[in-house]
Amino acid sequence: xxxxxxxxxxxxxxxxxxxxxxxxxxxxxxxxxxxxxxxxxxxxxxxxxxxxxxxxxxxxxxxxxxxxxxxxxxxxxxxxxxxxxxxxxxxxxxxxxxxxxxxxxxxxxxxxxxxxxxxxxxxxxxxxxxxxxxxxxxxxxxxxxxxxxxxxxxxxxxxxxxxxxxxxxxxxxxxxxxxxxxxxxxxxxxxxxxxxxxxxxxxxxxxxxxxxxxxxxxxxxxxxxxxxxxxxxxxxxxxxxxxxxxxxxxxxxxxxxxxxxxxxxxxxxxxxxxxxxxxxxxxxxxxxxxxxxxxxxxxxxxxxxxxxxxxxxxxxxxxxxxxxxxxxxxxxxxxxxxxxxxxxxxxxxxxxxxxxxxxxxxxxxxxxxxxxxxxxxxxxxxxxxxxxxxxxxxxxxxxxxxxxxxxxxxxxxxxxxxxxxxxxxxxxxxxxxxxxxxxxxxxxxxxxxxxxxxxxxxxxxxxxxxxxxxxxxxxxxxxxxxxxxxxxxxxxxxxxxxxxxxxxxxxxxxxxxxxxxxxxxxxxxxxxxxx
Amino acid sequence: xxxxxxxxxxxxxxxxxxxxxxxxxxxxxxxxxxxxxxxxxxxxxxxxxxxxxxxxxxxxxxxxxxxxxxxxxxxxxxxxxxxxxxxxxxxxxxxxxxxxxxxxxxxxxxxxxxxxxxxxxxxxxxxxxxxxxxxxxxxxxxxxxxxxxxxxxxxxxxxxxxxxxxxxxxxxxxxxxxxxxxxxxxxxxxxxxxxxxxxxxxxxxxxxxxxxxxxxxxxxxxxxxxxxxxxxxxxxxxxxxxxxxxxxxxxxxxxxxxxxxxxxxxxxxxxxxxxxxxxxxxxxxxxxxxxxxxxxxxxxxxxxxxxxxxxxxxxxxxxxxxxxxxxxxxxxxxxxxxxxxxxxxx
Numbered sequence: 001x002x003x004x005x006x007x008x009x010x011x012x013x014x015x016x017x018x019x020x021x022x023x024x025x026x027x028x029x030x031x032x033x034x035x036x037x038x039x040x041x042x043x044x045x046x047x048x049x050x051x052x053x054x055x056x057x058x059x060x061x062x063x064x065x066x067x068x069x070x071x072x073x074x075x076x077x078x079x080x081x082x083x084x085x086x087x088x089x090x091x092x093x094x095x096x097x098x099x100x101x102x103x104x105x106x107x108x109x110x111x112x113x114x115x116x117x118x119x120x121x122x123x124x125x126x127x128x129x130x131x132x133x134x135x136x137x138x139x140x141x142x143x144x145x146x147x148x149x150x151x152x153x154x155x156x157x158x159x160x161x162x163x164x165x166x167x168x169x170x171x172x173x174x175x176x177x178x179x180x181x182x183x184x185x186x187x188x189x190x191x192x193x194x195x196x197x198x199x200x201x202x203x204x205x206x207x208x209x210x211x212x213x214x215x216x217x218x219x220x221x222x223x224x225x226x227x228x229x230x231x232x233x234x235x236x237x238x239x240x241x242x243x244x245x246x247x248x249x250x251x252x253x254x255x256x257x258x259x260x261x262x263x264x265x266x267x268x269x270x271x272x273x274x275x276x277x278x279x280x281x282x283x284x285x286x287x288x289x290x291x292x293x294x295x296x297x298x299x300x301x302x303x304x305x306x307x308x309x310x311x312x313x314x315x316x317x318x319x320x321x322x323x324x325x326x327x328x329x330x331x332x333x334x335x336x337x338x339x340x341x342x343x344x345x346x347x348x349x350x351x352x353x354x355x356x357x358x359x360x361x362x363x364x365x366x367x368x369x370x371x372x373x374x375x376x377x378x379x380x381x382x383x384x385x386x387x388x389x390x391x392x393x394x395x396x397x398x399x400x401x402x403x404x405x406x407x408x409x410x411x412x413x414x415x416x417x418x419x420x421x422x423x424x425x426x427x428x429x430x431x432x433x434x435x436x437x438x439x440x441x442x443x444x445x446x447x448x449x450x451x452x453x454x455x456x457x458x459x460x461x462x463x464x465x466x467x468x469x470x471x472x473x474x475x476x477x478x479x480x481x482x483x484x485x486x487x488x489x490x491x492x493x494x495x496x497x498x499x500x501x502x503x504x505x506x507x508x509x510x511x512x513x514x515x516x517x518x519x520x521x522x523x524x525x526x527x528x529x530x531x
Numbered sequence: 532x533x534x535x536x537x538x539x540x541x542x543x544x545x546x547x548x549x550x551x552x553x554x555x556x557x558x559x560x561x562x563x564x565x566x567x568x569x570x571x572x573x574x575x576x577x578x579x580x581x582x583x584x585x586x587x588x589x590x591x592x593x594x595x596x597x598x599x600x601x602x603x604x605x606x607x608x609x610x611x612x613x614x615x616x617x618x619x620x621x622x623x624x625x626x627x628x629x630x631x632x633x634x635x636x637x638x639x640x641x642x643x644x645x646x647x648x649x650x651x652x653x654x655x656x657x658x659x660x661x662x663x664x665x666x667x668x669x670x671x672x673x674x675x676x677x678x679x680x681x682x683x684x685x686x687x688x689x690x691x692x693x694x695x696x697x698x699x700x701x702x703x704x705x706x707x708x709x710x711x712x713x714x715x716x717x718x719x720x721x722x723x724x725x726x727x728x729x730x731x732x733x734x735x736x737x738x739x740x741x742x743x744x745x746x747x748x749x750x751x752x753x754x755x756x757x758x759x760x761x762x763x764x765x766x767x768x769x770x771x772x773x774x775x776x777x778x779x780x781x782x783x784x785x786x787x788x789x790x791x792x793x794x795x796x797x798x799x800x801x802x803x804x805x806x807x808x809x810x811x812x813x814x815x816x817x818x819x820x821x822x823x824x825x826x827x828x829x830x831x832x833x834x835x836x837x838x839x840x841x842x843x844x845x846x847x848x849x850x851x852x853x854x855x856x857x858x859x860x861x862x863x864x865x866x867x868x869x870x871x872x873x874x875x876x877x
Contacts, residue, residue, distance in 0.1 A: 254620065288653035295651040302619055302656065307643050313609050314644055317616020324572070324598065324622060331620075347609025354604070508650045509688055511657035512712040516791065518688075523829035531654070 174198040175468040179402040185385045185392035185422075191409045195401035199470045202461065205247065205400050206471075207479050209239040209458045212263045214487045215272050216431075219262070219279055223435045227495055228279045231306075232293050235263040237430040240457035241364055242267045244403025245332060249411055254322065256302040256315040257334035259294040260364075260429075264334075268301035272486055276494035284497040288504065309335060309342030312361070316352045319359035319420075330358040330414040332407075338369020340383050349387050349420070356419035360410045361387065363424045364397065370433045371442040384424035397425030398455040428455070507531070549735060554724040556698035557587050560705040561625065563737050565595055568623060571709060574601040574614055575627025575664075584629050585665065585724055611637035611662070615644045618660040618714075625709065628664035631680045631718065638683075645714040646689030661708045663717035666694070667761065667812045668850060668861050670722065677850035679813030681760065684716045685789040685822070691743050692789040694718040696764040698728035700787055703741030711743065718789070720762045746793035748800070752782030755806040755871055758797055758823055760786040763810045763862065770867040781871065789819065797823060798832035807840035808870050812861055815844040843870050 174196055182190045216236040222228045235242070242263035245255075257264050265275050270286050278285030279293055286296045296304045302318060305311035315333025322329040335345065340363050352359045363383040367374055374381045384392035391413070395406040406423055413421045428451045432439025439448070465471045506518040506529035518527045551559075565571050577584045579592035579602040592600040603610040607628065614626035628634040634641065645658045667679035684692045691713055695701040701719070708715040733739065749764060750771055757767045764785045771781035782800050786793065801807055807827060809820035820842030827833060827840055846860045 256616075287651065287655065290653045291651045297652040297655045302616070303648075303652070305644070307639055310612060310639055310644055313612020313640065314616035314619065316609075317613035317618070318620040319616075320613055321617045321620035321622045324617070331616075344606075344608040344612060347604070347606035348612070350604060350606065351609055351613060355601075508652075508654040510691075510713045511649055511654070511659075 170469070171199055171471060172469045175464075175470060177401055177464055179399060179405060180396045182396075182402070182406055183384065183394040185382075185387075185394075186389075187391040187393060190393055191395075191402075191405035195405050197401060197464070197470070199465075201247070202465045202470055203475075203479070205243050206458065206461055206465070206476065207483065208243050208267065209400070209461065210480060210483045211272060211486065212236075212239045212242065212266055213458060214483050215266070215275065215490070216262060218487050218491050219276065220431065220435070222276075222280065222491065222494070228293075228435075229281075230292055231259065232279065232435040233260040233433065234431040234435070235260050235429070237451070237456075238364065238366060238397065238427045239263060240400040240403055240460075241362075241397050241425050241427050244397075244400040245362065245407050247400070247404040248407025249330070249332060252300065252327075253329050253411075254300045254302070254315075254318045254331040255334070256305070256311045256318060256331065258308065258311055258336060258339060259304065259306055260336070261294065261296055261304040264301065265296040265298060265304070269298040270296060270301075272490040273493050276490045277497050280494040280497075281499060282494060282497035283500040283504075284493060289500040290504070290508065309339040309344050311335065312339070312342070312345045313348045315361075316348045316357050316359050316420075319352065319357035320355065322358050323356075328415060330360060330411060332360045332362060334362045334364055336369060337363060337365040337367065337374050337381075337383060338372070338377060340365075340386060341378055349390055349422075352420040353387075353390055356417060358414040358417075359420040360407070360414055361390070361420060361422045363422070364427055365424050366427050366429045368429075368433070368442065371437065373442065382424075384422055387420070387422040390420050390422045392422035392424065394424045394426065397427030398451075398457045398460065400457055400461055503528075549730045550727040551698045551702075551730045552725055552727045553695075553698045553701045553719070554585070554587055556702040556728075556730070557705055557719065557724075558589060558591070560702045560709075561588065562591060562594070564706060564709040565591065565599060567737070568709075570621065570623045571625065572599040572601065572617075572622060573625045573627065574603055574610060575625075576603055576605055576629050578602060578627050583627075585721060587719075587724065588627070607633050607636040608640060611640040612644065614660055614662075615640050615658060615714075618645070618658045619648070619656055623659050623709065625661045625663060628662060630669075630676055630721075631664050631666040632676050632678055634662065634664070634680065641684070641690070641714070641716070642687050646687050648689075649713070650689055657712050658714050659712045661705075661711075661715045661717055663705070663708075664719060665721040665724075666718035667720055668722075668845070668857075671852060671854070671857065672850075673852040674849035679811070679845070680716075681718055681789050681811070681813055682818045682822075684718075685792075685819065687790075689714065690790060691715045692718065693743055693787065694760040694789050695787065696723070696749075696761055696785050698726075698730055699734045700741065700747075700785070702730075702734060703739050704743065704787065706738075707740045707743050710740070715743070718761065723762050723765075726765075741787065744788050744791045744793060746787055746796040747785045748782060748796070749785045750781065750783040752780040752804060754779050754781065754804055755808060755875060756782045756784060756797065756800040756804045757808055757810060757867070757871070758784045758786060759810040760789060760819065761812065763812055766862060766864050766867060767810055770864050770871065773864065773868060774871060779871065779875065779877070786819075792822065792826070794823075794826045794830065797827065798830055801827065801832040802835045805835050805837040806874050807836065808843060808867070808874055809840070810843040810862055810867055812845050814847050815842060816847065818842070818844060820844055838874050838876065841870055841874055843867055 176194050176196050179193060179195050181193055184190050213236050216234045219228060219232060220234060223232050246267040251269065255264060255268055262275055265286065266272065274284065274286035275296065278287055278289065278291060278296055281289045281292065283289055286298070291304065294304050294306045302314060303311070305314070312333055312335050315331050319331040322331060339345065349361070365374065365383055369377050380386060384394040393406055396402040403425060410421045410423055430448060430452060462476060466473060506527045508531070509518070509529050511531055513531050515528060515530045518529045519525070520527050561573065573588060573591065578588045579597070579600045582589040588600065611626055614624040617624050628637070641662055645660055648656050648658050666681065668677045681692065681694055684690055691711065693704045693708060693715060695704045705717060708717050750768060752771065757771065759767045764783065767781070767783045771783055774781055782804055784796060784800060809823050811819045813819065815821070824840045824842060827836070843862045843866055845862065848860060850860055851857055
């Protein structure tokens with residue numbers, strides 16, 4: 001057992017490279033797989049007596065690269081049929097496509113972890129499915145660390161079984177990652193070039209980002225079904241911004257943003273249920289259905305603001321209150337590249353700087369203000385410099401760690417009484433401006449695809465964690481499943497919760513006021529309003 | 532409440548009715564509220580070291596300092612937004628507009644950020660803020676500095692809009708506005724700042740409050756109801772004094788609050804007098820008078836009217852500069868008297 005574990009961890013560490021970027025050589029990967037399977041078969045031998053048919057192939061004992069002509073006998077614990085007929089799907093030979101094509105049989109990694117159940121055994125039968133051409137091609141193309149791309153159910157099964165034997169002690173508790181350098185404006189020092197990520201943090205960021213992503217996609221779906229109406233500005237693609245920022249501040253700090261606010265409502269304490277029910281306009285919504293997509297509030301989160309740019313002076317006002325009340329809190333004040341040209345933002349820069357308000361101005365530059373690209377809207381697209389006398393930094397907004405480190409620096413700057421600071425987060429939105437915008441008339445589908453494949457924030461975090469042994473594929477898949485369930489439940493709630501009662505129509509006009517009368521649509525209709 | 536004071540001083544005190552200008556009443560109200568609640572602060576152009584553009588905040592900066600009395604740059608949209616944000620985060624700002632004409636630059640923050648937020652958040656986020664400053668016509672300041680915004684702000688749910696006339700109004704209503712947990716637009720009048728009014732001891736007390744939403748009958752009458760707000764109340768009282776000599780007794784109602792409008796007080800009065808004339812300084816179309824008349828038509832008082840209700844308003848033009856033109860752009864006493872007589876058919 002220990003030997004198996006040692007080998008596996010050696011394999012993984014040996015093949016793990018930073019962010020999975022380096023390709024392991026073919027032969028070493030092959031060796032790794034062989035070693036893995038050797039151990040598995042050895043273990044199978046140890047724990048589960050089976051026929052001679054199922055003896056481990058002798059080749060497994062040495063570490064030479066596999067030659068195409070070698071045949072393996074199928075390993076199957078307890079397979080009474082002893083079916084070692086030709087199997088179409090070779091697994092272990094990753095050396096060449098011909099070899100793969102020629103393979104008649106394959107090694108089945110059927111190791112059981114000491115308590116083989118009939119379920120595990122029956123999993124083996126699944127292994128005999130025909131692998132599709134496509135999967136074959138993919139596997140051929142990608143030579144990657146062993147655990148990353150299981151090309152077939154068999155290896156998958158094997159991987160699953162193997163994983164169940166691992167304990168949390170096997171995962172790396174934390175790792176250091178290089179992050180991109182930030183461009184600086186009137187700042188001597190930027191954030192550090194390396195970020196430390198603990199396993200717990202990584203899992204939490206992953207879960208939150210995945211929740212955000214799925215929530216937005218579900219909202220897209222509900223909108224197309226006409227269950228959500230009006231405005232719906234989706235945040236998918238930009239998850240690293242919301243999660244990274246929240247990781248750099250405390251819940252006792254304050255935050256305000258514009259209308260693309262679902263992600264922030266989540267990070268600031270809202271639940272998916274409340275958010276979705278607000279989108280569908282039900283009484284269980286975070287604003288009882290009276291606000292909608294753009295007007296969601298939680299403690300120390302001031303929305304959700306529909307008027308472009310208006311939230312920036314509001315945020316500075318919140319920062320003024322922080323300074324006035326002396327609670328060492330700050331306000332994060334977000335706006336987009338489109339809003340960055342608003343006059344009131346410059347008015348706010350001036351006052352925030354004059355009065356040294358603890359305000360972090362953050363421009364989420366997703367390259368398009370509605371349908372107008374930044375080059376067509378701004379004479380200077382260096383948004384981090386637009387604060388002029390306010391120090392600024394430009395940050396990779398697709399990397400949650402980069403955002404977090406920059407936010408920590410900015411927070412430190414504010415809390416030390418130096419006044420406001422400006423961050424530009426370079427990010428991207430996959431959806432159009434809102435649900436009524438397909439998002440392809442002013443940009444190409446290729447561009448969207450490119451960002452999705454090369455810079456997706458969730459994939460980036462996932463790759464980092466997997467290639468550094470901070471989590472397993474299974475674990476992350478489990479999180480995905482849980483997230484999916486949470487979203488489904490929330491969507492279910494959001495579509496079945498009743499709409500607000502008509503009695504609520506005129507309520508919440510004034511706070512802390514006696515009940516009053518409100519004129520209805522005609523002089524005879526007098527409606528009641530309570531605080 | 533009565534302390535044992537020697538009799539002669541007691542008598543002197545009660546004889547001495549304090550004469551307080553509207554300006555001083557506003558100043559004292561702010562001073563007392565700043566003292567009472569740490570969270571109250573004043574911001575605006577020239578409110579601190581200049582003592583206020585119209586000297587309404589004289590002495591406050593010296594007493595309370597930079598933290599509580601804040602001079603802003605000339606950036607209405609920015610500082611109004613900052614004031615609203617501060618209110619959202621727990622402070623109680625008084626945001627001064629040098630005149631309400633400049634509030635147009637910031638009107639988005641007043642309406643969309645302040646007025647609507649409590650409703651949009653279904654009660655999660657309140658905005659306890661006061662926007663104050665001089666409103667309406669002044670003297671010789673021409674078109675861009677003379678507009679009356681009572682109707683504009685009075686139009687919007689989520690706002691309370693008050694328009695004091697006397698020093699007592701100014702004091703009581705400003706205190707109520709500052710203590711109110713909702714956005715209040717406080718429309719002063721520059722021409723009234725220097726006018727002295729008698730202030731009784733009761734009014735001088737630190738907790739003297741006038742409820743927002745209640746009108747006051749300044750003069751009892753029987754033949755006709757005059758409804759007005761702000762400076763025009765003075766003109767109505769003057770007109771009433773003139774008509775009294777002719778045997779016409781006018782009931783003058785000082786609205787005090789534009790929104791919520793005290794329709795009940797007006798209706799009760801009409802049921803007594805059977806005639807109505809409203810008087811305002813602003814433009815006629817979609818104005819204060821228009822709203823009052825519509826409400827009376829829709830309400831029980833309509834059946835008590837013996838003649839159609841009419842409005843006396845400012846002339847429907849931008850304000851000219853030349854004195855003779857300016858004088859003829861706003862209601863004068865003779866215009867009010869003329870309208871009353873026409874309504875009464877005398």
